[in-house]
Amino acid sequence: MSESNIRDLYQQVIMDHNKKPRNFREMLDANHLAHGNNPLCGDALVVFVKMTGDVIEDLSFQGSGCAISVASASLMTEILKGKTLEEAEEIYQQVHKQMTNEDVDPAILGKLEVLAGVREFPARVKCATLSWHTMHTAMESDHDISVTTE
Amino acid sequence: MGIFDINAVRKDFPILEQEVYGFPLAYLDNAASSQKPIQVIEAMNDYYRQDNANVHRGVHRLSQRATDAYEGARSKVRDFIHAKSDKEIVFVRGATEAINLIAHSFVRPMLNAGDEILISHMEHHANIVPWQMLCDEAGAKLIVIPMTDRGELDLSSFDDLLTSKTKIMAIGEVSNALGTINPVKMMTRKAHEKGIPVLIDGAQAVPHMPADVQDIDCDFYVFSGHKMFAPTGIGVLYGKEALLEEMAPWQGGGDMILSVSFEKTQYNVLPYKFEAGTPNIAGTIGLGAAIDYMKGVGIEALAKYEQDLLVYATNKLTAMDGIRIIGTAENKASVLSFMIDGVHPHDVGTIFDQQGVAIRAGHHCAQPVMQFYGIPATARASFAFYNTMEEVDALVSAIQKVQELFA
Numbered sequence: 273m274s275e276s277n278i279r280d281l282y283q284q285v286i287m288d289h290n291k292k293p294r295n296f297r298e299m300l301d302a303n304h305l306a307h308g309n310n311p312l313c314g315d316a317l318v319v320f321v322k323m324t325g326d327v328i329e330d331l332s333f334q335g336s337g338c339a340i341s342v343a344s345a346s347l348m349t350e351i352l353k354g355k356t357l358e359e360a361e362e363i364y365q366q367v368h369k370q371m372t373n374e375d376v377d378p379a380i381l382g383k384l385e386v387l388a389g390v391r392e393f394p395a396r397v398k399c400a401t402l403s404w405h406t407m408h409t410a411m412e413s414d415h416d417i418s419v420t421t422e
Numbered sequence: 423m424g425i426f427d428i429n430a431v432r433k434d435f436p437i438l439e440q441e442v443y444g445f446p447l448a449y450l451d452n453a454a455s456s457q458k459p460i461q462v463i464e465a466m467n468d469y470y471r472q473d474n475a476n477v478h479r480g481v482h483r484l485s486q487r488a489t490d491a492y493e494g495a496r497s498k499v500r501d502f503i504h505a506k507s508d509k510e511i512v513f514v515r516g517a518t519e520a521i522n523l524i525a526h527s528f529v530r531p532m533l534n535a536g537d538e539i540l541i542s543h544m545e546h547h548a549n550i551v552p553w554q555m556l557c558d559e560a561g562a563k564l565i566v567i568p569m570t571d572r573g574e575l576d577l578s579s580f581d582d583l584l585t586s587k588t589k590i591m592a593i594g595e596v597s598n599a600l601g602t603i604n605p606v607k608m609m610t611r612k613a614h615e616k617g618i619p620v621l622i623d624g625a626q627a628v629p630h631m632p633a634d635v636q637d638i639d640c641d642f643y644v645f646s647g648h649k650m651f652a653p654t655g656i657g658v659l660y661g662k663e664a665l666l667e668e669m670a671p672w673q674g675g676g677d678m679i680l681s682v683s684f685e686k687t688q689y690n691v692l693p694y695k696f697e698a699g700t701p702n703i704a705g706t707i708g709l710g711a712a713i714d715y716m717k718g719v720g721i722e723a724l725a726k727y728e729q730d731l732l733v734y735a736t737n738k739l740t741a742m743d744g745i746r747i748i749g750t751a752e753n754k755a756s757v758l759s760f761m762i763d764g765v766h767p768h769d770v771g772t773i774f775d776q777q778g779v780a781i782r783a784g785h786h787c788a789q790p791v792m793q794f795y796g797i798p799a800t801a802r803a804s805f806a807f808y809n810t811m812e813e814v815d816a817l818v819s820a821i822q823k824v825q826e827l828f829a
Contacts, residue, residue: 278776282769282827313768314785314798336798338766339828393772 280389281396282339285347290339295332295349304413308335308406310398315341319406326357331407338399344387345403351384357411367404371397426723431808434459434715438808445778448813453598453757453804454782455648456629458712462652465711466704476700478677492703495710496693502713503624503643504634505660509692512666513701516657517625518548520644521592523659523696524621525552527669528642529590535561540583540591540618542567542575543794546598547787549623553592562589569794573600573749580612588618596626599788599802600749601732601757603627607638614639619665625649629806630755631725635660647705651806652712656705659696666692673698724807728756731805735814742818744825748800759786759800762821765828767799773827774801779813779820 299320308317317335321328331349336342352360366380370388378385390400432438435457440447449457469491475484477492499511514520529539539553543566550564557564565583568576584591591613595606610620621642624633629650635643642665647656661669671678671689675698680688689695716724735758739745744763762770771783782802785792792798803817 275776278773278827281772287828312784314789314792315768316798336766338768340769396768396772399768 277389277392281393283386283389285383285386286339286343289343289346293333293342293346295353296334296346297332298334299330299332302330302332304410306406306410306413308402308409310337310341310402313338313399315399315402317341317345317403317406319345319403319410321407321410323357323411328352328355328357328360333403337402338396340387340390340396340399341402344400347384347387348403348407351382352407360407360411364404364408368401371401426720426727426807428727428808428810431719432810434461435808436460442778442780443776445816448779448809448816450803450805450809450813450817451780451782452629452806452809453626453649453786453802455654456651456806457808458651458653458708459715461715462708462711466653466708469704469707474703477703478694488703491707491710492701495706495713498710498713499658502633502717503628503658503660504636506636507663510660510663510666512659512661512693512696513706514644514657514659514696515655515702516646516648517623517644518552518646518657520642520657520659521548521621521623522552523672524590524642524644524661525556527672527696528619528661528665529553530556530560531670533557533560533562533589536587537562537589538565538585538587539563540565540567540588540613542593542604543569544573544575544597544600544602544604544788544791545592545594546623546625547789548625549592549594550790563587566790567593569791572751573597573602573791574751575602575604577605577609580609584613584616584618586616588613588616590619590621592621592623594623594626596624596630596755596757597749597788597791598626598757599759599786599791599800600751601754601759601804602749602751603631603753603755606640610638610640626757627755630728632721641665647709647712650712651715652709653705656702656709658709663692666696669696671695671698675699677701719807727807728805731809731811731814732756732758734811735803735805735817738814738818739821742821745821748795748797756805757802758804759802761797761800762824762828765824767801769828770801770821770824773824774817774820777816777820777823779816781817 302320304321315337320332322330331353333345369376437457473487475488477489496508496511500508570576613620619641622640624645628645643660648654678690678698746761748759767783784799
């Protein structure tokens with residue numbers, strides 16, 4: 273049982289994104305940016321967003337964290353690029369619902385379903401959601417702003 | 423018990439006899455908090471079943487018994503750390519509260535702008551933040567003794583750091599993040615040569631080795647019960663009597679007074695001056711029982727056994743590929759901090775847990791140590807005398823599991 277839980281958590285897609293995070297770069301022409309910190313474990317990342325109208329034209333991140341937080345951030349940048357604010361908000365909500373065991377729409381979640389294994393590890397949920405909270409905060413502000421999860 | 427008997431010892435810790443996710447529990451997070459022997463649990467139970475009453479004030483039988491047990495524990499602590507007098511033993515919530523008490527009642531009244539407080543790079547946050555707060559308030563400076571790559575204090579310029587402005591030196595005897603045993607006796611002597619008072623944080627030392635405040639000759643010594651097989655919420659401040667005598671109380675309330683009127687309050691004598699309000703009586707009794715237990719096992723014997731465990735574990739991990747041990751000091755106690763190449767310590771902690779191996783993954787409330795090594799966190803196995811060589815083997819196979827998964 274524990275073996276399969278661990279395999280569910282550390283799926284191939286997660287391991288791949290951890291090893292080779294996508295969009296892992298500073299974005300000099302970002303127009304939204306936020307810092308995310310988890311003071312308990314020291315995870316720290318920056319999310320950069322470039323909006324054109326209400327479309328996310330570019331999304332990237334930098335920082336350090338565990339496999340779950342890096343993979344989640346990497347997946348997020350892949351999925352949200354090209355989405356409208358409204359679509360991004362919907363996906364953000366779905367990611368949250370997935371973590372809190374609520375009903376989700378697989379069509380909207382798409383490959384973010386690989387994060388479902390985190391639910392079995394309550395202590396790790398914050399690792400998976402840090403980048404998403406940070407992205408959300410970045411969208412809501414024009415300033416460089418910090419978000420903290422515990 | 424002349425000879426250390428691990429099997430007999432383990433029977434006293436019922437919590438250790440359980441499985442986690444189908445694996446036997448290997449509890450290797452003792453630096454965070456230790457387990458309690460049945461003797462400690464029963465001592466507290468007995469108190470609540472038979473003797474529960476307030477201390478120092480009742481004329482009735484139960485109050486007398488509670489007071490005797492409470493004060494009896496104080497004598498046990500005095501004997502345990504080799505203090506001169508029961509008056510020098512103040513019960514507090516833990517090492518953190520003891521340091522804050524000294525910061526407020528001893529250092530604060532004499533701290534002026536430009537003064538210095540000396541700590542080290544490997545202190546626990548509890549021995550950094552109270553001093554930092556005080557320095558901010560007074561415009562004083564926090565001076566930090568540097569450390570080396572091995573995780574030892576770099577004392578090459580120690581003499582220069584002890585200045586006429588230094589109002590206190592506060593040093594951990596054993597580093598919780600690295601396991602380093604610091605030369606506190608020598609450091610105390612040098613500080614005293616310049617008239618600087620010394621506080622030693624013994625929280626990570628008392629569970630693992632004999633404590634002797636008169637041998638160190640420190641002015642203050644602090645530790646927590648829960649790291650030495652006693653309950654949470656009880657700890658000890660030792661202070662030299664003459665210094666405690668001079669200090670103003672920290673908190674006001676009942677028990678710390680001789681007489682109260684609206685015009686003037688006369689404070690109680692030591693150590694009660696520093697014990698305002700009804701204390702943690704059950705916790706104190708539990709602490710006394712933990713001391714009895716450690717003495718029964720034999721503190722020298724358990725220290726030697728733990729050294730064997732640490733050497734065994736260190737050799738095992740050193741022989742593995744892709745493992746970096748953080749903290750390789752010459753003198754170490756019971757802590758093995760490490761990194762697995764390419765794997766964040768939090769992932770390590772989760773995967774270990776699924777195999778019944780409980781460790782700490784994080785910064786261990788010692789972020790400056792993490793910054794020194796340029797890492798966000800470490801995985802830390804920390805031992806107590808009830809751990810076994812088999813549990814070290816479980817640690818090793820858990821590491822192999824992580825390496826397999828992240829290959």
